[in-house]
Amino acid sequence: xxIQETTAPGNGAAIVAExxxxxxxxxxxxxxxxDLRVETGEIYGFLGPNGAGKSTAVLMLTTLLxxxxxxxxxxxxxxxxxxxxxxASIGAALQEAALDPNLTAxxxxxxxxxxxGVPKTDRRRLGDELIERVGLSDAADxxxxxxxxxxxxxxxxxxxxxxxxxxxxxxxxxTGLDPQSRSALWEEVARLAREDGTTIFLTTQYLExxxxxxxxxxxxxxxxIVAEGxxxxxxxxxxxxxxxxxxxxxxDRARVIEALRGxxxxxxxxxxxxxxxxxxxxxVSGRLRATRGLADVVRALDAAGLAxxxxxxxxxxxxxxxxxxxxxxxxxxxxxxxxEHGHGHGHEGHSH
Amino acid sequence: xxxVDDRTGQVRPVGRTSAGxxxxxGPARFLQSARILAWRxxxxxxxxxxxxxxxILFPLFFFTAFAGGLSRVQHVPGFNYPNGYTTFQFGFxxxxxxxxxxxxxxFSIARDFESGFSRRVMLATPHRSSxxxxxxxxxxxxAVVVVTLLFVVGLASGMNVSSGPADLVLIVLLAMAMNMxxxxxxxxxxxxxxxxxxxxxxxxxxxxxxxxxxxYVPYELLxxxxxxxxxxxPLTKVVEASRYLLAGMTDEVAIAFGLCLVVGLVLFGWxxxxxxxxxxxxx
Numbered sequence: 050x051x052i053q054e055t056t057a058p059g060n061g062a063a064i065v066a067e068x069x070x071x072x073x074x075x076x077x078x079x080x081x082x083x084d085l086r087v088e089t090g091e092i093y094g095f096l097g098p099n100g101a102g103k104s105t106a107v108l109m110l111t112t113l114l115x116x117x118x119x120x121x122x123x124x125x126x127x128x129x130x131x132x133x134x135x136x137a138s139i140g141a142a143l144q145e146a147a148l149d150p151n152l153t154a155x156x157x158x159x160x161x162x163x164x165x166g167v168p169k170t171d172r173r174r175l176g177d178e179l180i181e182r183v184g185l186s187d188a189a190d191x192x193x194x195x196x197x198x199x200x201x202x203x204x205x206x207x208x209x210x211x212x213x214x215x216x217x218x219x220x221x222x223x224t225g226l227d228p229q230s231r232s233a234l235w236e237e238v239a240r241l242a243r244e245d246g247t248t249i250f251l252t253t254q255y256l257e258x259x260x261x262x263x264x265x266x267x268x269x270x271x272x273x274i275v276a277e278g279x280x281x282x283x284x285x286x287x288x289x290x291x292x293x294x295x296x297x298x299x300x301d302r303a304r305v306i307e308a309l310r311g312x313x314x315x316x317x318x319x320x321x322x323x324x325x326x327x328x329x330x331x332x333v334s335g336r337l338r339a340t341r342g343l344a345d346v347v348r349a350l351d352a353a354g355l356a357x358x359x360x361x362x363x364x365x366x367x368x369x370x371x372x373x374x375x376x377x378x379x380x381x382x383x384x385x386x387x388x389e390h391g392h393g394h395g396h397e398g399h400s401h
Numbered sequence: 402x403x404x405v406d407d408r409t410g411q412v413r414p415v416g417r418t419s420a421g422x423x424x425x426x427g428p429a430r431f432l433q434s435a436r437i438l439a440w441r442x443x444x445x446x447x448x449x450x451x452x453x454x455x456x457i458l459f460p461l462f463f464f465t466a467f468a469g470g471l472s473r474v475q476h477v478p479g480f481n482y483p484n485g486y487t488t489f490q491f492g493f494x495x496x497x498x499x500x501x502x503x504x505x506x507x508f509s510i511a512r513d514f515e516s517g518f519s520r521r522v523m524l525a526t527p528h529r530s531s532x533x534x535x536x537x538x539x540x541x542x543x544a545v546v547v548v549t550l551l552f553v554v555g556l557a558s559g560m561n562v563s564s565g566p567a568d569l570v571l572i573v574l575l576a577m578a579m580n581m582x583x584x585x586x587x588x589x590x591x592x593x594x595x596x597x598x599x600x601x602x603x604x605x606x607x608x609x610x611x612x613x614x615x616x617y618v619p620y621e622l623l624x625x626x627x628x629x630x631x632x633x634x635p636l637t638k639v640v641e642a643s644r645y646l647l648a649g650m651t652d653e654v655a656i657a658f659g660l661c662l663v664v665g666l667v668l669f670g671w672x673x674x675x676x677x678x679x680x681x682x683x684x
Contacts, residue, residue, distance in 0.1 A: 164521075
């Protein structure tokens with residue numbers, strides 16, 4: 050381990066950023082003073098709409114874009130001063146699966162392993178192993194130009210692994226993929242963290258992706274991190290799950306309220322009758338108390354001898370978190386941001 | 402998917418396996434990076450008709466059009482080139498083909514930046530300047546193919562060559578030097594603009610520089626501002642040296658190579674600073 054590794058702030062963390070800023074010429078601050086700490090072996094989800102600054106942050110952390118202000122360390126190395134060491138520690142599959150349509154998967158592997166300095170004797174074996182790992186063996190000799198979006202992403206992921214990086218940056222890896230391809234990629238990413246202990250920094254605009262994969266999530270909007278924590282903690286921050294009960298007989302709603310009072314925060318204005326918009330259904334909804342679960346609700350309704358037509362528990366989503374923190378829904382927020390700034394991704398501009 | 406360690410027989414993850422592989426470093430890594438980038442560009446050139454055909458057909462078209470359509474120029478008083486007009490034009494077309502082959506390398510670089518492929522390279526290799534060497538070597542390989550084909554067509558169409566083997570080697574070297582100048586110039590543009598839309602910025606100045614040399618008649622027969630510009634245009638010496646070598650003479654050859662060296666050093670700085678510019682802009 051080098052001196053830099055031992056003296057870098059946040060020793061032990063895979064990625065540390067302090068007041069990271071990227072300001073483009075004649076443009077806004079694409080990244081506006083973010084602080085990050087990603088622990089080794091963690092999957093960190095960087096969630097935000099288009100134009101929020103996710104990709105610009107990744108470009109800085111991967112040394113592809115110089116930092117305007119602040120400092121960052123990746124793998125213990127300073128991204129501004131030790132670019133080569135940072136690049137040696139990381140793998141990256143950036144937003145566009147940057148493949149050559151004229152090369153096959155095997156030829157891509159040959160190129161990537163050579164660029165990464167893998168000895169000639171190991172290149173073929175390693176390439177074949179990784180192609181097999183991402184399930185592209187049958188298409189290994191087909192040109193990448195004939196691949197589907199999912200296949201391109203999987204090849205891109207395999208290429209980012211040829212040098213055994215301890216930290217992997219995935220910039221919107223599933224954007225534009227069908228649900229099946231997305232799910233396959235999620236599995237592979239999860240396996241990388243679980244089996245290989247790879248630290249994964251994942252940017253996404255998909256709530257379910259962050260929810261499914263990330264150990265911790267940072268929500269970025271307008272270049273700033275507006276919330277950070279585990280998905281569960283973030284969701285619990287804005288409220289507890291909502292329980293919704295529809296009795297078989299609408300006239301039982303008062304009894305339902307009475308039965309749920311111990312488990313839910315109902316009454317005092319927290320109860321809404323007929324939330325579906327039909328007051329005649331007698332539907333009651335309320336937030337579950339912190340220590341209570343669905344089983345408690347069922348037991349309470351059962352003890353009161355109430356016949357229930359419908360019972361559901363709706364957990365808060367990361368979209369609710371985004372809404373609570375920014376006042377906007379995540380879906381469509383990117384378009385709004387672009388309209389506000391008159392441009393899309395900040396990194397398209399010219400640097401200082 | 403896990404691999405099996407040959408020594409211990411234990412299952413271990415692929416990613417970690419490769420981490421354990423000793424990695425090539427230093428100048429060997431630089432050369433390997435350049436070589437694989439050159440391989441990829443040559444591979445694409447020969448497997449993609451859209452790249453291959455124009456590179457071959459354009460010089461052949463120019464040669465046929467110039468040498469055939471303007472052959473009576475050799476009867477103009479003062480035209481003193483000893484090997485005839487076909488050979489005279491071949492000397493120019495050879496330099497032109499080499500130069501435009503170099504400009505095509507600039508197009509490739511711009512395309513790679515546009516597609517994001519260059520980011521892959523910039524992330525993977527610690528020696529990013531190996532990109533310049535890689536694209537240059539590929540351009541030279543392509544130029545050798547085109548120049549060879551031109552020679553075959555030229556000789557088949559009655560071109561009179563008085564060169565000895567050494568002269569022929571010098572002709573090819575001169576073409577390669579011209580190719581390299583064009584690569585360095587065009588790559589400097591490509592690194593700065595990183596879009597294929599900058600193609601005209603690569604092509605037009607090269608086109609103008611080439612056509613402001615004694616293209617159709619010897620320098621002595623030029624007049625006016627064209628003669629003035631051709632007199633200070635370093636490419637004039639390169640075109641003339643090419644023609645002299647085809648006639649078995651070595652006049653201007655040393656000057657031409659010297660100029661290529663000097664201009665090449667300047668353009669190398671231009672290309673390298675362009676690469677640094679691309680690095681600052683995120684690739």
